[in-house]
Amino acid sequence: MQLLYLLAQWHGFAKLRMHTEDTLEILESLTVKLGTCLRNFEAKTCPEFATRELRSEMESRKRREARESGSNKSLTSSTTVQSAPVRKPKTLNLNTYKLHALGDYVLQIRRFGTTDSFSTQPGELEHRTGKSRYSRTSRKLYITQLARIERRQARIRRIVAKNATANIPHESVGNAPDQHHHIGQSHNHPEDLMMFIRRTSDDPAAKDFIVKLKAHFLPRVKALHHSPDAMSTTLLAVDYPAPPYDLSTLNQVLFKNDRIYRHNLIRINYTTYDVRRAQDVVNPTTEHRDIMLLSDRDSHRFCYARVLGIYHANVIYSGPGSQDYQPRRLEFLWVRWFELVAPTSQMALDCIRFVPMVDEDAFGFVDPNDVLRSCHLIPRFAEGKLHSDGVAVSRTAQDADDWKYYYVNRFVDRDMLLRFHWGIGVGHTYSHVPDNPIDPRELQESQSRPYLNISPDLTLNTVATSSADDGDGISKLALTDHELEVAGWDENESDQIEGSASDESMDSDHEAALYEMYHDLGSDAEWLDFDE
Numbered sequence: 326m327q328l329l330y331l332l333a334q335w336h337g338f339a340k341l342r343m344h345t346e347d348t349l350e351i352l353e354s355l356t357v358k359l360g361t362c363l364r365n366f367e368a369k370t371c372p373e374f375a376t377r378e379l380r381s382e383m384e385s386r387k388r389r390e391a392r393e394s395g396s397n398k399s400l401t402s403s404t405t406v407q408s409a410p411v412r413k414p415k416t417l418n419l420n421t422y423k424l425h426a427l428g429d430y431v432l433q434i435r436r437f438g439t440t441d442s443f444s445t446q447p448g449e450l451e452h453r454t455g456k457s458r459y460s461r462t463s464r465k466l467y468i469t470q471l472a473r474i475e476r477r478q479a480r481i482r483r484i485v486a487k488n489a490t491a492n493i494p495h496e497s498v499g500n501a502p503d504q505h506h507h508i509g510q511s512h513n514h515p516e517d518l519m520m521f522i523r524r525t526s527d528d529p530a531a532k533d534f535i536v537k538l539k540a541h542f543l544p545r546v547k548a549l550h551h552s553p554d555a556m557s558t559t560l561l562a563v564d565y566p567a568p569p570y571d572l573s574t575l576n577q578v579l580f581k582n583d584r585i586y587r588h589n590l591i592r593i594n595y596t597t598y599d600v601r602r603a604q605d606v607v608n609p610t611t612e613h614r615d616i617m618l619l620s621d622r623d624s625h626r627f628c629y630a631r632v633l634g635i636y637h638a639n640v641i642y643s644g645p646g647s648q649d650y651q652p653r654r655l656e657f658l659w660v661r662w663f664e665l666v667a668p669t670s671q672m673a674l675d676c677i678r679f680v681p682m683v684d685e686d687a688f689g690f691v692d693p694n695d696v697l698r699s700c701h702l703i704p705r706f707a708e709g710k711l712h713s714d715g716v717a718v719s720r721t722a723q724d725a726d727d728w729k730y731y732y733v734n735r736f737v738d739r740d741m742l743l744r745f746h747w748g749i750g751v752g753h754t755y756s757h758v759p760d761n762p763i764d765p766r767e768l769q770e771s772q773s774r775p776y777l778n779i780s781p782d783l784t785l786n787t788v789a790t791s792s793a794d795d796g797d798g799i800s801k802l803a804l805t806d807h808e809l810e811v812a813g814w815d816e817n818e819s820d821q822i823e824g825s826a827s828d829e830s831m832d833s834d835h836e837a838a839l840y841e842m843y844h845d846l847g848s849d850a851e852w853l854d855f856d857e
Contacts, residue, residue, distance in 0.1 A: 326670075326672070326673065327362060327670070327672045328362050328363070328366050330672040330673060330674070331355065331358055331359045331362055331672065332359065333736040334355055334736070334742070335352070335355045335356065335359050335427075336736075337736055337739060337742040338351060338352040338355060338742070339352060339430055339440060340440055340441065340739065341439060341598075341599075341739055341743075342439050342441050342599050342739065343439065343598065343599035343600070343751060344434055344439055345749070345751070347749050348743075348749060349431050349434065349435065351746070351749075352430065352431055352434075353431045356427055356428055356430070356431065359427065360427070360428070363419060363424070364419070366417070367416075367417050367419055371416055371417050375414065376414065376415055376416065377412040377413065377414055377415055378412050378413050378414075378415045379412075380412065382412075382415075383410055383411075383412045383413070384410075386413075387410065455471070458471050458474045458475070459471065461474060462474075504594060505593070505594060505595075505693070505694050506591055506592060506593045506594060506693045506694070506696065507591070507592040507594070508588050508590075508591050508592075508635060508637060508656050508693065509588050509589075509590070511586075511588075512586050513586075514586060514587040514588070514589075515584045515585075515586050515587075516584060516585050516586065516587055516636070517583060517584055518535060518580060518583045518584065518585065519583060521534070521585075522534060522535065525720075525721060528719050528720055528721050529682045529683075529687075529688075529718065529719050530633065530661065530682075530687075530688050530719045530721040530722045531688075531721060532685070532688075533685070536572075536575060537688075537689060537690060538638075538657070538690055539570075539575040539576075539578040540570050540575060541657065541689070541690040541692075542578050542638070542640050542655055542657075543570060543574065543575065543577070543578055545655055545692065546578060546640050546642040546653060546655065547642065547644070547646065549642075549653050550642055550646055550647055550648050551646060574644070577642060577643050577644030578640060578641075578642060578644075579640070579641040579642075579643060580638055580639065580640060580641075581638075581639035581640070581641060581652040582639075584638070584639075585636045585637070585638040586636060586637050586638070587634060587635065587636055588635040588636065588637070589608060589610070589635070590606055590607065590608055590635070591606075591607045591632075591635050591658070591693060592604055592605070592606050592607075593605045593606075593607065593616075593693075593696055593698055593699065595697065595698045596752040596753070596754070597739075597740040597750075597752050598739065598740050598743040598744075598749075598750030598751060598752050598753060599739075599751065599752060600751055600752040601752070603698075603740065605698050605699040606699075607632055607635070607699055609632045609633055609634055609635065613699060614631055614632045615629065615630070615631050615632070615699060615700050615701070615702050616629070616630055616631075616632060616658075616660070616691075616696050616697075616698070616699050616700060617629050617696075617697050617698060617699070617700040617733075618630065618691065618695050618696055618697055619695070619697065619755060624665065625665050625675070626747060627697070627744075628662070628663070629662075629663040629677055629700060629702075629733065630658075630660035630661060630662050630663060630689075630691060631660060631661045631663070631679075631722075632658050632659070632660055633659045633660060633661055633688070633721055633722060634658070634659040634721075635656075635658055635659075636656070636657055636658075636659065637654055637655065637656040637657070638654075638655055638657070639652035639653070639654055639655075640652060640653050640654075640655050641653075656692075656693050657690045657691065657692065657693070658690065658691040658692075658693055658696070659688070659690060660688070660689060660690070660691050661679060661680075661687060661688050661722055662679075662680045662686070662687060662688070662689060663677040663678065663679060663680065663731070664677060664678060664679075664680050665677055666678055666730065674703075674732040674733055674734065674735060675732070675733040675735070676705065676730055676731070676732055676733075677702075677730070677731050677732075677733060678729060678730050678731065679711070679724075679727060682718055682719065682722075682724075688722075697744070697755075698740075698741075700733060700734075700737075700741070701733075701734040701737040701741075702731040702732065702733060702734065703731060703732040703734050704728035704730075704731055704732075705728060705729065705730035705731060705732060706728070708728070708729040708730050709728070709729060710726065710727065710728050710729065711724065711727040711728060711729050712724065712725060712727070
């Protein structure tokens, strides 16, 4: 299993369409690990199994030997004497060019670029187009027939495109960079909340449905009333369950006409690791219904859920801070949560399972803006299904065919691979947020100064000291001998600056030298904090 994991990981990094020095270093270390693992596999695992060549390989070998001997008659006589052909033992051969070339990938990528730039795969795959058209010809004067087939297909494509752009009312699907997702605007599938609760009264998935939904909506609708432009697409870490509220507070959230509206699809737009736009379509009625979100827990950076329904509601807020009683459209996903299983090895896929239905937090709601993208889950077939009798507990969750455990396939595509290497993907902006972000007001204030005002108590030390405040309101500045020499500073003239840099009593030459020195330092000096 470790060998398969290393092979998949190496293959993913080798086929990246955007490389950085970090990814190349990872690929280089993976190459070393892969070579060691392959040699161990050949020396320890292969001798435990008696492997033989395939029957087709055996027949091909016999034909090759017959051609080399040049005596078909002797081959025929020999085959009549022998009772049955024997398949020769065959072992893993590491002395091949493909394995030998693995160590050159990093060097070639550094020299010529990513592997998709010089891959022969696109040209080889294009052969299928010509071969598929050739099978439709009569094999006589096929060049003219191939041209006619190509022209016919081009006309059909134009007709299809013309019909698609006809005056047919349809809803545009947005893919703008600032649009995180798209859910339809229609009200064609309304759900009356009271009827919904009666219909699902015995379903554990719908337990406390309205209470949980109001608890989910309350902070969101408050934010909308506080700032009408609060519909941010910034990805936030998700922590379930929602914080508890008392019933009187939840009653401040009202649903217009006591209805929510169901949708069939949600299209999630996201930026890939190589700064390209991509889109995932989530449909609760198909296998494309699993999503991943950021987690605020230290054990794992992501959390996973299965979408049971896609809805929107027109919500009215009547609590403190309400600006009006107009309904606001709020979209939400009804999900069933997964929980992480303790990993058994570092070189293994993450294993998850459904939160038991007896847990009151097994089901919940998610803001679509918090969804990263969809994910691919592989059932852990060896453990079997969750319900051996095939009887579902929840009609809404449709858990009759659920498996006990699932693997999160981090190798499903290149973008997913780099999401599990935090901070490596260039387009994954959420992984580049610093732990202690700089206050924009402080940054603007520092950039607006024509030069740094030096405090009267600021001492220039040649010994490296901390730039943090000592506790008495005085910030120390540490300058090396080289920096003092560049600035034109003479230690014999003064050991301490008297007054500030803006003081007229300060020598103009020293003032200009200090300004030039900090101008040369650029961004390296912007973090220094000085008392006015």
